[in-house]
Amino acid sequence: MMRTETREGPAVLVVEDEPLIRMEAIDMMEEAGFRVFDAGSADQAVALMERHKEIGILFTDVDMPGSMNGLGLAAHVRTHWPRVFIVIASGVINIDKAALPEGCSVYPKPYPTNQILAELRRVACASE
């Protein structure tokens, strides 16, 4: 679904299978002024990416059920939409950096909200 915002710039796609946590991420992004799409799985996320070219930022969880987890989704997006900025949020303490696509930002869960938003604002400004 899409939320209308007055602000122009890249939209954010939030991918998280835990609805309550997804809600928080959406809240955080909306409050920062981003247009937000959300998905509960990698498959839904890919379908949204295909329909909405305005998505410029992928914000995804790692551990998700379905055909792809967050790392698989990140790799897929890096290949098919190389310009999309990827942020990975992980509950795993020692994530294998080698398994990540190039140019990803990684944040722990629960989210360090201010750090994430600061980075996303920089990305949004750079893309304008």
Next chain:
Amino acid sequence: MNVLSAPSTVQGGLPGGDVLTSVAILMPPGDATAASLRDPEQENIASIEVTSLDHLADLVDHRIGAVLITEEALWGVGFDRLKQALAAQPLWSDVPFIVLADGTTGDRSEAASERTDDLGNAVLLPRVLRAEELLRSVRSALKARGRQHDARARMEELQNRERQVAESEAQFQAIANSVDQMIWSTTPDGLHDYYNTRWYEFTGVPEGSTDGEAWNGMFHPDDQERAWKIWRHSLSTGEPYEIEYRLRHRSGRYHWVLGRALPMRSADGTILRWYGTCTDIHEIKIAEEQRQLMLAEMNHRVKNTLAMVHSVVSQTLRHASNLDDARAAIQSRIGSMSQAHDRLIHSSWLEARIGDIVETAIAPHRPEVDRFVIEGPDLPIGSKQALALTMALHELATNAAKYGALSSDEGKVRIGWSVDGEGEGEEEVFHFTWVEEGGPEVREPSSRGFGSKMIEKALAGYFQGAADLAYDPGGLRFHMTAPLEGLTT
């Protein structure tokens, strides 16, 4: 000096301890030969004078050293008794007889020869004999007899040793087969040549079939190479062998086993054998794996719970109009999560019953007069869904107490759930409703806080369904539909 010392026995009596080294003499009284045994140059030879073949038979029974007898004395009464005594001797014993011929040693009658032969170990000497020749014969007979005793002692020692070895072997087998471990041994180059019965009981393979290097085939294919590597390392360095691997049980399943071995060395340090054990550690190993899995699962759940608390707190703070309201809301929200956890702990954690979850969730909001009507079939509900439903009911109940049916004395809340479409080929659909009535008139709020988001969006997300919250003026109505699998998957 009489070389044959004075006879040591009384007539018919039994001799003392030196009978084994004495010569028994049976001669007619006054025989000149006895006198010829006198030789002052010779040492004494112990002698026992006997008077009858019966007496001689007794001495044979007592292992007399040798017998000097005249040929004609063999024809006396009691020869059969003597023959029996000779036949009854143990295997090692063969009493030497020196028979002094009746006349010359040649041209003997058949009967006379036979009688001498009946004695077994007999030499026939001419009656007329020089004293030293007779003495030499007696001495060599006693010497030969002494060798029989030596041989006997040696034989008994060997038999004793053999028995000890057999006893020790039996003892080893008893110990090796009574312990709960598999025991094995190998040659210094690592070829297996012994397994205790526990090994064969465990593996169920025929005895001897895992000798040499065939043991490796009993290991799990994924463990064979690793085991070989470690075993070869021990064989080449002499370092103790230790490994955990999966061994094929006779049931066909693989059990985790702890394998250990140590070398036995000679005095100069050369390895003589390897002795090893296998201990079935399957249950310990499985328990350890389960513990690790449970720890990982607990870690996941705790992190997830913290993330949810984080979400609740940050969203509550974001939408709260003042800090006091936020504090109260955060406390009661975290409290409702805690109740859901308690309920889940009392069931199997993975699953609970929906009726229990609903009852637990509304319990803190139930005034003394019951305002709730709860109806629905007994259904299993997954832990995530149970937690989400508890939190959503908490939001609905809190809202009802503040603004809805529970804020007035007459208001009621109907909570119901049901399953539709149980016909063939139809997807089973789960319905859940919360309907308030009898409260003040309902108005749609101007902004949506955490509570309405939790109810409208998050709850349906956990059930993979859709939710509708209607601000009906007569009372708030909430309805969720979801596939029945959404309750537990």
